[in-house]
Structure formats: structure tokens, C-alpha cells
Amino acid sequence: MAELSISRRTRRTPFTDRVIAAGVKGWTVYNHMLLPTHFGDVAAECRHLKTAVQVWDVACERQVEVRGPDAARLVQMLTPRDLRGVHPGRCLYTPMVDETGGMLNDPVTLKLAEDRWWISIADSDLLLWVKGLAYGFRLEVDVTEPDVSPLAVQGPLAETLMARVFGERVRDIRFFRFDLFDFRGRELVIARSGYSKQGGFEIYVDGADIGPALWDALFAAGADLDVRAGCPNLIERIESGLLSYGNDMTRENTPHECGLGRFCDTATAIGCVGRDALLRVASEGPVRQIRSLAISGPPLAPCADVWPVHAGGRAVGRVTSCAWSPDFETNVAIGMIRMTHWDDGTEVTVETPEGARRATVRERPFN
Amino acid sequence: MAELSISRRTRRTPFTDRVIAAGVKGWTVYNHMLLPTHFGDVAAECRHLKTAVQVWDVACERQVEVRGPDAARLVQMLTPRDLRGVHPGRCLYTPMVDETGGMLNDPVTLKLAEDRWWISIADSDLLLWVKGLAYGFRLEVDVTEPDVSPLAVQGPLAETLMARVFGERVRDIRFFRFDLFDFRGRELVIARSGYSKQGGFEIYVDGADIGPALWDALFAAGADLDVRAGCPNLIERIESGLLSYGNDMTRENTPHECGLGRFCDTATAIGCVGRDALLRVASEGPVRQIRSLAISGPPLAPCADVWPVHAGGRAVGRVTSCAWSPDFETNVAIGMIRMTHWDDGTEVTVETPEGARRATVRERPFN
Numbered sequence: 001m002a003e004l005s006i007s008r009r010t011r012r013t014p015f016t017d018r019v020i021a022a023g024v025k026g027w028t029v030y031n032h033m034l035l036p037t038h039f040g041d042v043a044a045e046c047r048h049l050k051t052a053v054q055v056w057d058v059a060c061e062r063q064v065e066v067r068g069p070d071a072a073r074l075v076q077m078l079t080p081r082d083l084r085g086v087h088p089g090r091c092l093y094t095p096m097v098d099e100t101g102g103m104l105n106d107p108v109t110l111k112l113a114e115d116r117w118w119i120s121i122a123d124s125d126l127l128l129w130v131k132g133l134a135y136g137f138r139l140e141v142d143v144t145e146p147d148v149s150p151l152a153v154q155g156p157l158a159e160t161l162m163a164r165v166f167g168e169r170v171r172d173i174r175f176f177r178f179d180l181f182d183f184r185g186r187e188l189v190i191a192r193s194g195y196s197k198q199g200g201f202e203i204y205v206d207g208a209d210i211g212p213a214l215w216d217a218l219f220a221a222g223a224d225l226d227v228r229a230g231c232p233n234l235i236e237r238i239e240s241g242l243l244s245y246g247n248d249m250t251r252e253n254t255p256h257e258c259g260l261g262r263f264c265d266t267a268t269a270i271g272c273v274g275r276d277a278l279l280r281v282a283s284e285g286p287v288r289q290i291r292s293l294a295i296s297g298p299p300l301a302p303c304a305d306v307w308p309v310h311a312g313g314r315a316v317g318r319v320t321s322c323a324w325s326p327d328f329e330t331n332v333a334i335g336m337i338r339m340t341h342w343d344d345g346t347e348v349t350v351e352t353p354e355g356a357r358r359a360t361v362r363e364r365p366f367n
Numbered sequence: 368m369a370e371l372s373i374s375r376r377t378r379r380t381p382f383t384d385r386v387i388a389a390g391v392k393g394w395t396v397y398n399h400m401l402l403p404t405h406f407g408d409v410a411a412e413c414r415h416l417k418t419a420v421q422v423w424d425v426a427c428e429r430q431v432e433v434r435g436p437d438a439a440r441l442v443q444m445l446t447p448r449d450l451r452g453v454h455p456g457r458c459l460y461t462p463m464v465d466e467t468g469g470m471l472n473d474p475v476t477l478k479l480a481e482d483r484w485w486i487s488i489a490d491s492d493l494l495l496w497v498k499g500l501a502y503g504f505r506l507e508v509d510v511t512e513p514d515v516s517p518l519a520v521q522g523p524l525a526e527t528l529m530a531r532v533f534g535e536r537v538r539d540i541r542f543f544r545f546d547l548f549d550f551r552g553r554e555l556v557i558a559r560s561g562y563s564k565q566g567g568f569e570i571y572v573d574g575a576d577i578g579p580a581l582w583d584a585l586f587a588a589g590a591d592l593d594v595r596a597g598c599p600n601l602i603e604r605i606e607s608g609l610l611s612y613g614n615d616m617t618r619e620n621t622p623h624e625c626g627l628g629r630f631c632d633t634a635t636a637i638g639c640v641g642r643d644a645l646l647r648v649a650s651e652g653p654v655r656q657i658r659s660l661a662i663s664g665p666p667l668a669p670c671a672d673v674w675p676v677h678a679g680g681r682a683v684g685r686v687t688s689c690a691w692s693p694d695f696e697t698n699v700a701i702g703m704i705r706m707t708h709w710d711d712g713t714e715v716t717v718e719t720p721e722g723a724r725r726a727t728v729r730e731r732p733f734n
Contacts, residue, residue: 004371005393005404006671008687009490009613026372029396032490032613037372099502104495123376123399125492128471129499135466135640136503246376246399273502304373320375 010034013059014149014211022229030060030123036231043326045228046235049198050327053157054230055218058195058202059149059211064107064119064127066134068141071115073271074134078119079109080255080272082265088113091176091191095255095263096126097274101281102251103258104129106243108193110178110204118189118204120150122245133273147208153218154200157225162201164221165214166190170201178204183217186210195232197240197367234302235323238332241292241365247303248290248320248334256281257336259290288317288338292362295331295350299324300357308351309335309359316341319350319359328366337361377401380426381516381578389596397427397490403598410693412595413602416565417694420524421597422585425562425569426516426578431474431486431494433501435508438482440638441501445486446476447622447639449632455480458543458558462622462630463493464641468648469618470625471496473610475560477545477571485556485571487517489612500640514575520585521567524592529568531588533557537568545571550584553577562599564607564734601669602690605699608659608732614670615657615687615701623648624703626657655684655705659729662698662717666691667724675718676702676726683708686717686726695733704728 004010004027011033013019019036026037036057039045048054066074076083079094086092094109096119105126110118119126131143153162162170166181170190173179178191189204205211219227243249249258256264256278266275266282293309300322309317319335333350341348344363349356371377371394378400380386386403393404403424406412415421433441443450446461453459461476463486472493477485486493498510520529529537533548537557540546545558556571572578586594610616616625622645623631633642633649660676667689676684686702700717708715711730716723 002371002392002394004369005395005669007395007611007614008670008672009611010395012672025369027369028372028374028377098498125495128492128496131465132496132499133503136500244374244376247374302372303375305375305379 004029006034013057014205014208015057015059015151015215018212018215019057019229031062031121031125033060033062035060037234038231039229042234042323045230046233046326048226048228049155049196049230049233049236051156052226052228053153053155053161053222054228055215056152056154056231058152058232061120061150062145063148063204064121064130065117065144065146066119066130066141067116068139069115070139070141071117074130074139074141075109075117075119076269076271077133077273078130080264080266080269080275080278082269084268086111089177089179091178091193093263095258095260097255097272097278098129098251099273099277101254101274101277103245103249103253103255104251106245106249106258106260110189110191118148124245147206149205149208149211151203151205151211151214152194152200153203154194154196154230155198158200161218161222161225161227165217173201183214184210195242196236197242198236235325235332236367238321238323238334239325239328239366241334241367243290243334244321253336254278254281254286257286257289288336289342291335291337291342292365293319293333293335293350293359294328294362295319295322295333295352295357295359297331297357300331300352300354303333309337309348310351311341311346311348316348325366332366333359371396373401380424381572381575382424382426382518382582385579385582386424386596398429398488400427400429402427404601405598406596409601409690412597413600413693415593415595416522416563416597416600416603418523419593419595420520420522420528420589421595422582423519423521423598425519425599428487428517429512430515430571431488431497432484432511432513433486433497433508434483435506436482437506437508438484441497441506441508442476442484442486443636443638444500444640445497447631447633447636447642447645449635451635453478456544456546458545458560460630462625462627464622464639464645465496465618466640466644468621468641468644470612470616470620470622471618473612473616473625473627477556477558485515491612514573516572516575516578518570518572518578518581519561519567520570521561521563521597522565525567528585528589528592528594529557532584540568550581551577562609563603564609565603602692602699603734605688605690605701606692606695606733608701608734610657610701611688620703621645621648621653623653624656655703656709658702658704658709659732660686660700660702660715660717660726661695661729662686662689662700662719662724662726664698664724667698667719667721670700676704676715677718678708678713678715683715692733699733700726
């Protein structure tokens with residue numbers, strides 16, 4: 001492995017100094033911004049995430065803010081999920097597709113008000129697509145990237161820690177809802193959400209200036225909870241079947257292939273740019289779909305490229321994420337598998353860089 | 368410095384295996400793809416680039432292909448550079464702007480035919496902006512990212528090496544022109560261009576499958592020329608005043624601020640989305656502009672963030688790229704400087720992480 005060369009283009013976050021001080025050992029670049037990947041021991045960090053509480057610098061989940069009289073219309077153009085009747089205060093996982101039904105991003109969309117939305121994006125410059133549509137359709141909206149940097153607090157002790165810093169009212173936030181909380185005179189959106197299945201919150205830090213103070217406040221309040229700096233954990237997210245845009249799906253895939261059909265209301269999401277293209281796949285179903293897999297044999301190095309999947313001499317899919325799970329004592333993986341082999345328990349062969357390995361397809365994630 | 372964690376999302380190129388075999392020591396991520404940054408000694412690599420020939424994996428310069436009856440109209444919508452009368456076979460450096468005149472990218476655009484263009488992009492998903500406009504304006508075009516991976520051959524011996532592999536006819540390619548050349552039955556676009564001022568070519572490798580064979584052919588033909596694996600060299604590109612999108616300019620900047628006014632024909636580039644917004648700055652000029660700077664004192668570590676520039680107690684700009692130049696025996700830098708202090712020879716102070724340093728503003732690059 002070689003080092004990441006950091007420049008202004010690989011943007012620092014309000015928390016980068018703290019992450020470095022905490023001993024970060026691996027980075028990736030996500031939305032042109034630094035995202036820590038580990039602090040030296042992914043397996044130990046996974047165990048800690050499942051038992052305590054971690055603070056994650058996920059500022060790279062940039063917001064595309066859409067505001068103005070046509071905001072709701074524009075956001076509906078982006079996604080096949082029906083947004084009518086959604087109340088402010090909700091977070092919605094929203095596949096976003098182009099005119100062919102291909103996935104452009106899989107953000108969480110926050111409805112702040114009828115005329116103000118935040119789209120909390122995965123790794124693609126969705127801003128440019130939204131701006132292009134807004135301009136092309138002459139919509140009355142302003143589309144910007146505000147100075148908002150999410151900080152995640154994840155793990156079973158997250159609620160305890162958050163209540164100490166923001167008050168008992170944080171306990172009332174339901175899953176995928178958000179409310180407003182004060183931090184040193186600044187009103188912050190806090191949602192019960194995050195890129196793990198261990199429970200927790202995402203704080204939308206509005207203004208880089210208060211980032212370090214908030215980080216420090218969480219660590220000061222959580223010393224006895226063994227709070228640690230963390231980051232999206234490769235093992236836990238694969239065990240949990242959490243998809244990664246750019247890894248497990250790209251523009252080539254429909255939401256239905258990604259197992260996101262339940263977030264697509266193609267019958268009613270009138271105005272969605274990709275709706276027509278998705279109608280057929282919505283009614284007939286896809287011919288390949290995301291699955292979890294257990295890959296046999298000793299621990300494999302993480303997937304740095306696509307690994308072909310075979311069965312009976314035929315290509316039946318590919319694996320795109322993989323990690324060794326100490327808890328499940330197998331290599332856990334995510335891949336796209338053809339219909340002929342996607343049933344639970346189907347045996348396939350994965351061509352890994354360390355040779356062919358037997359694997360079992362699973363209809364459900366491990367966690 | 369921590370390692371870069373490589374995943375499918377940080378895409379490998381057709382040449383990545385060769386780059387690793389050549390001993391790459393630093394990476395960055397550019398257009399969601401691996402870009403080598405150094406092989407262990409940036410200064411030695413700079414010297415070699417200026418005296419011999421290097422092969423660079425710049426596959427991350429992805430192509431946005433625009434084809435169809437409305438292709439020329441759409442490409443003109445993207446840039447304030449007047450594209451009328453441009454003949455196929457030309458490369459054009461084209462600032463691309465949004466409706467506010469803010470820079471979205473600074474690609475080289477290749478006109479393959481009236482109805483087929485390649486936009487060889489810097490680090491932003493320009494594809495999404497182009498697709499958004501195409502859809503919004505209902506243009507008859509197809510906008511795609513083809514399987515084309517540029518490989519640069521740079522340095523004073525580049526022409527000699529290229530002639531050995533592609534024949535004497537490569538010598539006839541004029542600066543920022545391209546022609547078609549055969550490699551193992553595949554017709555490849557080869558342009559006289561590249562991200563250095565040492566001369567050379569960019570080969571648009573059409574099809575990842577032939578990438579390794581082409582790399583090997585160049586090294587086999589160039590052994591006596593001391594051909595080496597290289598990459599865009601931080602020192603040389605700053606000495607040469609070559610801008611880096613995301614580092615030296617962002618969406619906040621107009622082309623005129625970036626010193627790219629000579630590529631803007633705001634009077635005649637009818638149809639450009641950002642034209643109206645640029646008319647005033649085009650006639651009155653910007654109030655800040657890109658400059659080279661010489662920063663005094665011992666070698667500084669490269670710029671990982673914005674460094675403020677002061678003079679007489681006032682903020683007058685910022686530095687965004689910096690490297691120690693052995694040839695010029697100073698820290699060479701690029702920054703955005705206000706009109707009051709942008710004249711050649713103006714003395715300013717740069718706040719570097721290693722303390723305040725005196726610096727001299729230059730109207731021209733070093734190379």
C-alpha cells in the first residue's frame with residue numbers, strides 16, 4: 001500500500017485534525033474529501049463499534065441543498081421514491097437515477113421544509129446533475145453545497161453519549177427522523193441514522209467553525225463510555241449488507257438490481273426522470289440482484305476490484321466488497337448475482353486474487 | 368501520512384499493475400480513479416522529466432463523450448470558448464462554467480467529428496452536468512464515459528520514443544492537435560499535449576485490454592532512452608503554472624480569475640450557459656487572479672489546504688499549491704491574489720503551517 005498524497009483538492013474536514021490526532025492509519029477520498037478508513041485494526045474497531053460508541057468524521061457526506069418554490073418538484077425528479085405527503089423532519093433513503101434508470105447516487109434526503117431539502121450524498125457529484133436539471137427545466141430553485149459536515153455517533157452507547165451532550169430529548173428521535181438541537185447557540189439537525197446497524201445518530205454540523213468544539217465535547221462527555229474515534233467499518237457494513245455506491249453499484253445498475261425496489265414507487269412517483277425507464281423492471285423484476293455471500297477459506301484481503309463469480313462453468317455474477325469477519329468466522333461479501341443463482345444457499349465459485357473459493361449466496365445480510 | 372485504502376470505488380486503471388510494479392509510493396484519487404503522485408523522490412522525478420522521457424498513467428482523465436446531431440450545440444453550452452469553425456483533429460483547452468460563470472472543470476476538448484466530441488476532464492463528475500443539460504434541453508445526444516484511458520508520454524525524448532512505437536508520422540502532430548495511429552490493429556487518438564511543459568503526447572487508449580501491451584511496448588522501445596514510469600510532477604507543474612482544478616480553482620472562481628480569459632469568447636460564444644454571467648467580468652476584468660509566487664525560506668511541505676496571503680495587515684489572497692524547486696532554489700507556488708497586490712514583484716506574506724514567510728508575486732510562471 002502506498003500513502004495518500006493530500007492536497008487542497010482532497011478536502012480536509014472540520015474534524016481532520018482530530019482524526020489525525022486519534023491515529024488514523026488509512027484514508028479514502030469521498031466526494032473530493034478525506035474519509036478515514038481505519039485506525040490500525042479494523043477487526044478491533046468492529047468489536048468496539050458493536051459494544052461501545054464511536055465518533056465518525058463523515059463530513060464527506062456532503063449536502064446538496066435545494067431551496068426555492070420548485071424544490072419539491074426538483075427533488076421528485078431525482079428519485080423514483082414517492083415524496084408526496086412526506087412531513088418535514090423525515091430522512092428518506094432515496095435511490096437517485098438518470099433517465100435510463102441507472103443509479104447516480106443513493107443519498108439520504110432530509111426534508112427541512114416544503115421548499116428546502118438536503119440531499120446527503122454518497123460518492124458522486126450529484127450537485128452537477130441537480131444543477132443541470134434545474135437549469136434545463138428553468139426551475140425556481142437554488143442548488144448549493146452548504147458548509148454542513150455530518151458527524152456520526154454510532155454504537156450501542158451512542159444514545160447515552162448524545163443525551164449527555166444534547167439533552168434527554170435526543171432519546172425521542174425515532175429512526176430516520178431528525179429534530180433540531182442547540183450546540184453553543186447554533187441550531188443543528190440531528191438524525192437517528194448512520195452507516196452501521198449498531199444504532200446511533202448523525203449530527204449535521206452547520207458551520208465548520210464549531211466542528212472541533214463539538215468533537216471535543218463528545219469525547220469529554222464520553223470518557224467513561226470508552227468513546228473512540230472511528231469510521232465506517234468495512235467488516236460491519238458488509239455484515240450488515242449496507243451498500244456502497246461506486247463499490248457495489250454504479251450508473252450501470254437499476255435500484256431494483258441493488259435490492260432497492262422497496263424504495264421505488266414507480267407507479268406514483270410522477271415526475272421522476274428515470275420513471276419510464278424503470279417501469280418494466282419494476283413490474284418484471286431484475287435479472288440480477290445484490291446478495292450477501294459467505295466466501296470460504298482463510299481471510300481474504302479486501303476487494304480492490306471486481307471478482308468474477310462462476311457456477312457450472314458459467315459467469316453468474318461478481319463480488320464487489322469483501323472482508324474477513326471474526327464474528328461470523330468467514331469472509332463476508334456483497335455482490336451482484338444472476339437470478340439463476342441468487343436463491344439462499346446457492347453454491348458458487350468466486351475468483352479472488354488468492355485463487356478460486358467456494359461461496360454461499362445469502363438472501364439476507366449477516367447482521 | 369496514512370495509506371490510501373483501495374476499493375473498487377477508487378477505480379484501477381488499465382495500467383495500475385504496471386504502476387505498482389514500477390514502485391509507486393503515493394496515490395491520489397481523481398475522478399474516482401487511482402492517480403500516482405510519486406515514486407519516492409519528486410525532485411529526482413522532476414529532473415528526469417526535464418531530461419529524458421516518462422510514461423504517465425493518466426487514465427483518470429476520463430472522457431465525456433458527446434455524440435449525436437446536437438453534440439456541437441451541447442458542447443458550446445458548456446464553455447465560453449467559441450467553438451465555431453473548429454476543425455476535427457483539434458484539442459481545445461476549454462474552461463467549463465455553470466450559469467453563474469463558476470468553473471465546473473477545465474478539460475481539454477477533442478473534436479473527433481461535428482457530431483462526436485471527447486471532453487477529457489479534470490476532477491469533477493462533469494458527465495452529470497452534461498447529462499442534466501442534455502435531458503433538460505431534450506437534446507439529441509448520447510452522453511457517456513467510454514472505455515478510453517489516456518496514457519501520457521512526456522519529456523524531451525518523448526518524440527523519439529513515440530516515433531519508435533507509432534512511426535515517424537507522430538512527429539508531424541502539431542501542438543494541441545491529434546491524429547489517428549494504429550497499435551496492434553486498434554486505431555488510437557494521439558495528441559501532442561500533456562500536463563507538463565516538457566513536451567510530449569497523450570495516447571487515448573481505446574479499450575482497457577490493450578493498456579498493458581502498450582505500456583510494455585513503450586518501455587521495450589525506450590530502454591536506451593532511460594524511459595521511466597512517472598506521473599504529473601508537483602514541482603514541474605507549479606513551476607510551469609499549470610493549474611489544478613479543485614486545488615487552484617473551484618466552482619467559486621470565474622475563468623477570468625483563473626487567468627483563462629484568453630479562452631473565453633464571451634462576445635461570440637452564443638449558447639454558453641454561463642455567458643451572461645461572464646459578460647461583466649469579461650469587460651471589466653476580475654478583482655483577483657491566479658499568480659505564481661516565490662515563497663522564501665527553507666523547503667515547505669506541499670500545500671494540503673489554503674494558505675492565507677497578507678500584506679500590510681490586510682488579507683490579499685491565498686496560496687493553494689506549493690513545492691520546493693531545486694532548479695529555482697525557492698518554494699514555487701500558485702495562488703489567487705487581489706488586484707491591489709498582483710503586480711509582478713509585489714511583496715506579500717504567506718501564512719504557512721511552518722510560520723509566516725515572505726513571498727514575491729510573479730506575473731509569469733517559472734518555466
